[in-house]
Amino acid sequence: MPNVTSIGTYLPCWGGDEGRVTGDDEDAITLAVEAGRAALSTGAPVASVVVVSRDLPLLESSNAAVLLAGLDLDPELEVTERLGGAPATLDALSSARPRTLVIGVDLQPAGAAAVLTADRGLNVRTSARVARSLPVRTRNTTGAVHDYGDPRLLHDRGLVASLAASWLEKPTVVAGVDRKQAARLAEVDADVPTLGASSGLLALAVMAEQGLTGSLVAVEQASLSGITVAEGDVEVFRREPPSRPKSEEPVASDDELRISLAAYERAFEAKVRWEAGRFTGSDDLDFPPRYHVDADGSLRTDYELVPLPRAGSVYSEATVHVPVPGLPSPYSLVLVELDDVGVRALVKVTGAHVGLVGIGDRGRLVLRRLAVRSGVPDYGYAFEPEGAVA
Numbered sequence: 001m002p003n004v005t006s007i008g009t010y011l012p013c014w015g016g017d018e019g020r021v022t023g024d025d026e027d028a029i030t031l032a033v034e035a036g037r038a039a040l041s042t043g044a045p046v047a048s049v050v051v052v053s054r055d056l057p058l059l060e061s062s063n064a065a066v067l068l069a070g071l072d073l074d075p076e077l078e079v080t081e082r083l084g085g086a087p088a089t090l091d092a093l094s095s096a097r098p099r100t101l102v103i104g105v106d107l108q109p110a111g112a113a114a115v116l117t118a119d120r121g122l123n124v125r126t127s128a129r130v131a132r133s134l135p136v137r138t139r140n141t142t143g144a145v146h147d148y149g150d151p152r153l154l155h156d157r158g159l160v161a162s163l164a165a166s167w168l169e170k171p172t173v174v175a176g177v178d179r180k181q182a183a184r185l186a187e188v189d190a191d192v193p194t195l196g197a198s199s200g201l202l203a204l205a206v207m208a209e210q211g212l213t214g215s216l217v218a219v220e221q222a223s224l225s226g227i228t229v230a231e232g233d234v235e236v237f238r239r240e241p242p243s244r245p246k247s248e249e250p251v252a253s254d255d256e257l258r259i260s261l262a263a264y265e266r267a268f269e270a271k272v273r274w275e276a277g278r279f280t281g282s283d284d285l286d287f288p289p290r291y292h293v294d295a296d297g298s299l300r301t302d303y304e305l306v307p308l309p310r311a312g313s314v315y316s317e318a319t320v321h322v323p324v325p326g327l328p329s330p331y332s333l334v335l336v337e338l339d340d341v342g343v344r345a346l347v348k349v350t351g352a353h354v355g356l357v358g359i360g361d362r363g364r365l366v367l368r369r370l371a372v373r374s375g376v377p378d379y380g381y382a383f384e385p386e387g388a389v390a
Contacts, residue, residue: 001124002096002098002125003118003232004117004122004204004208004234005044005118005121006040006041007115007205007235008041008114008236008237009114009201009238009239009240010111010239011111012026012031013243013244015109015243015244016243019110019194021109021246023350023368025370027055027107028053028112029057029063029070029367029377031107031110033067035105035112035114035239036071036103037070038237038239039237046071049078049079049102050080050082050101051080051103051105052083052089052197053082053105053196053197054084054139055105064079066367066379070367070379072273084197086176087219089102089104089198089218090227093201093227097117099118101114102201104196104197104199106199109193109195115204121234122230122234124204124230125230128166128217129166130225159177159222162223163219168215170187171217171226172188173206173214174186174218175200175217178195186217188207190202190206199218200216203218204216205236207229208234213229214229216229256326257326259373264376271379272367272379274308275308276289276308276343277306278304278305279302285306289303309341311339313336313339313361313363314337314385316335317349326371326373331354332348345365347381348382351384362387364384365384366384367379
């Protein structure tokens with residue numbers, strides 16, 4: 001029976017009454033990193049990571065390297081990637097070992113949540129698991145979606161029948177369905193903003209904050225997974241800025257700059273882990289890291305990588321109107337002075353409309369998908385302004 005010591009949630013800033021939507025530089029991995037970093041705010045150790053989503057960007061290879069780098073975790077940690085919705089995430093949680101970070105991510109509506117298990121905390125245990133086949137909505141390997149289009153069949157023969165089979169006809173909280181259905185089927189309306197892999201963990205955050213105990217059920221079509229939530233201490237960290245409409249943003253051109261995988265691999269660690277180079281005996285930081293030539297002409301390559309702060313102020317800014325192949329334009333660039341280290345970084349602006357960020361504005365550096373080249377997501381850091389500027 002796992003115990004949950006912390007919960008982190010993340011919702012993109014864009015959206016409205018119908019739910020949140022991702023920015024042009026966000027995908028399932030950047031959302032997972034945001035929620036995961038929130039859950040890791042306590043500094044507790046992590047031994048393994050499980051990420052659940054139906055929208056993972058790389059299906060032919062692993063997303064683990066970017067995920068671990070963005071979370072500042074050891075690159076040798078075990079990462080399990082699961083394709084699934086709300087029940088799959090609760091299954092992952094109920095079977096997790098201590099010090100496991102479980103993350104659920106959705107893109108439509110957009111949101112992510114993460115929980116960190118430990119030896120102590122909020123106790124959860126499996127209470128029900130029902131696997132039935134009623135494939136009302138399907139998606140094949142080419143991305144084509146087929147919807148049988150019978151919500152009454154899905155409700156009566158799927159959701160209600162699965163709840164009856166699980167002996168959980170009136171759970172405390174239901175996740176994986178819209179708010180209207182959840183309010184009718186559950187004792188408590190948790191007002192969960194997503195419907196997929198993250199919804200169960202977002203519902204668990206509500207139960208933790210309100211001190212609720214009882215059954216939490218996650219459903220998807222005719223499948224169901226339920227856990228019993230007992231009492232226990234847990235911290236909830238929310239990164240959920242107020243939503244605002246997403247303006248009509250520029251669309252990237254059809255032209256594309258092909259990726260150099262050799263250059264991508266060389267720059268990966270320092271770029272995605274947000275680290276600078278420092279040589280022994282020196283307090284100076286090099287960003288990006290680079291070799292030094294000593295006075296005697298010898299080449300020094302023995303620098304160590306040290307983490308950089310993820311907060312800072314805008315030192316200078318510019319809006320770029322010249323089109324770049326494969327990138328939406330115009331876009332804003334800022335030179336950010338990082339807190340307390342004397343390092344300035346040139347990055348794009350995210351989470352704000354073009355041209356609104358000015359000199360002196362505060363914000364944080366966040367992992368974003370900067371481009372997709374030759375089908376490969378290319379990740380790096382962007383500046384997200386805080387407060388009224390955003």
